Amino acid sequence: MNLLVNRSAKRLLILLVSVLFAGAVFTQITAYNNAGRFKNEMITHDYALAGYLSAKHPELASDIRAAFTADKTESGIEAGKALLEQAGYIKSINSNLLPGVKEFYRSNVTINLIYSLVMGAAVFLTVWLFLRALYNKLDEYNHNVIKIIEGEISTRLDDSEEGTLAKLAASVNTLTASLNTHIEREKHSRIFLKDVLTNVSHQLKTPLSALTMYTEIMRNENPDNEVIADFLDKSENELDRMQALIANLLKLARLDAGIIELSLKDYVLNDIIRQAAASFETRLLQEEKTLAVKADSEVHYACDREWLLEALSNLIKNAAEHTTRGNRIGVSLEETPVLVKITVRDNGEGIHPDDINHIFKRFYRSRFSQNKQGTGIGLTLAESVIEMHGGFISVESSGKTGTEFTVHLPRLTKL
CATH class of the missing domain: 1.10.287.130 (Signal transduction histidine kinase, dimerisation/phosphotransfer (DHp) domain)
Structure with missing residues (x-):
């Protein structure tokens, strides 16, 4: 990725370079000022030393001037070092014992601290402003993408800049x-x-x-x-x-065309289940099968009565088509704080393991049940209706215990 193509990144780099350049200029100015102050400190120190010597030995005035202006030899430096070291004036002496050095150190520490704080604040503020603008833009993008996911396809991300x-x-x-x-x-x-x-x-x-x-x-x-x-x-x-x-x-x-709008009203699910079961009484009586409905209490639910009746009728019809004489079909209704469960179970032949993942596909007919009646779209229709209500259908089946379809309807549905 070429950062210089991104206008925001380019702006950040320019600002950082500008801050660093300003810091470098400030450092040079500070170094120059420190050198001048150090020079003044040395000259003041020499003035004081010359004044002390001339007061003690006025006859040596010319030699004193020469001591500060003439070239110094290596032997002279060593002789002076030996002389002053006898009085404890050595390089390792504590800086606090030298007032000039102590004051020079304090002033430099203050200046350097101020310089560091200003430079750090400038860099921090630059990066913070850049990151705030970047993440505000990302938050805006995220908000718009969520709106698109929720169905507002007309939403657009507006960004006229480069990058x-x-x-x-x-x-x-x-x-x-x-x-x-x-x-x-x-x-x-x-x-x-x-x-x-x-x-x-x-x-x-x-x-x-x-x-x-x-x-x-x-x-x-x-x-x-x-x-x-x-x-x-x-x-x-x-x-x-x-x-x-x-x-x-x-x-x-x-349903596929998406032109169905559910008319959600509060209904008693027990009545809808009994109506669906009643429509199969004659057929099941002729086929010598039994159908029992079990519901411990009256359950109210916001649904479209006709379409939910259609879905439940298809589940009961599917059970009737895959059971034989003497088999039993049961429909039960349970309620929890978050879900309503309607279970249609039978003790018939069960679903073959090869078919369990395909039974909701439209027009799917198992090779193991070609002799059974049915059109192959009843379960597809039931699943579509339940999903329109915000729920889903689960299935469990075994050749020994039969088949159990469970409709899960969320309690979050609002009228």
């Missing part, structure tokens, strides 16, 4: 536009599919009604012919299957 963040904003905007186009295309495709299925279904209803009528006429014309009666029974069963398939296809098409 990495602007490229990120442009990429997100491009992705959002692509998603919006895809969603619109998918919506049109679903509406088109719904219209096609609706038209085809309406076109099929007329010949199906005619076939049903012809079957009834043929049954009345040949009441004693067992072979014809058997074929007519089979024909009526297949016609019923076709009519059920068409009805379910229409419902599924409406």
Whole structure:
């Protein structure tokens, strides 16, 4: 990544270089001033020393001047060192014993401390302002991305500057536009599919009604012919299957097209379950199967009655199709503070392990149950309805204990 392309990073680098340059200039000025002060301290010290010597030995005035202005020899330095060391004037002497050195040290410590604090504050303020602007921009991006995830596809990330963040904003905007186009295309495709299925279904209803009528006429014309009666029974069963398939296809098409809006009202789930179970009483009685509904207390829930009734009816119908004479079907209702669970269980043949992950796929028919009735979309329809209510369906099955479908409905649904 080229940092110089990013305007914000470039601005930060320029500010830091400017601060460091100003610090370097300030350091040079300080060093120059320190050198001048040190020179003045040395001259003042020499003045005091010359004054002391001239007061003691006025006859040596010319020699005293020469001592400060003439070139110094190495032997002279060593002789002076030996002389002063006898009085304790050595390099390791404590600086506090020398007032001039002590004062010079204090003034330099103060200046250096002030310089360090100013430089540190300038660098900190520069970096802090840059990071604050950067993270404010990132927070804004994050907020807008969350809005996009929640469905506000028209949301855009506005960034007119150059650099990495602007490229990120442009990429997100491009992705959002692509998603919006895809969603619109998918919506049109679903509406088109719904219209096609609706038209085809309406076109099929007329010949199906005619076939049903012809079957009834043929049954009345040949009441004693067992072979014809058997074929007519089979024909009526297949016609019923076709009519059920068409009805379910229409419902599924409406759900897929996303044009269904649930009418959520407060209902007693016990009544909806009993209504769904009642619609299968005659069939189960003929097939010698039992259906029991268990609910310890009355449960109220905000739902769309017709669609939830459709989902539960499909689960009970699925249980009826995969059980044999003498089997039992049970529907139970439980309530917790966060969930409502409706369980449809049976002690039938169970679901083969190879099918357990595919049973909710539309038109899926197991190779192990080809002799069973059904259209292959009942469970798909039930799952779609439950998901529209914000819930989900789980399934457990075993060849020994049968199958158990559990509808999980969240208590967070609001009217």
